[in-house]
Amino acid sequence: MTSKHVDTAELDYATGIARQVCARVFRDGGTPADALEAFGIAHVDAHGSWRSAVDTIAVALCSKQRRAVAFPAFKAAA
Secondary structure (H helix, E strand, C coil), rough: CCCHHHHHHHHHHHHHHHHHHHHHHHHHHCHHHHHHHHCCCCCCCCCCCCHHHHHHHHHHHHHHHHHHHHHHHHHHHC
16 A cells, blocks of 8 residues: 555645654654564564654554544454
8 A cells, every 4th residue: 555545634634643643652762673573564674764753654554544444343352
């Protein structure tokens, strides 16, 4: 899923959340790979930038929210 398939308001909100999380990881001495790992996202480039980490997390947040809305039974089971 790329950012072209996501509502812009939803992506902006998810980007804000991703920035906050990445800022906290950075403040605690972590790396972009650590921030991705916190969300359970396996990332091939362990030396990626914070910008790519924020974008990847934001898109992942949008896709997880869509699954929860589309399949409420999965949300209740989790």
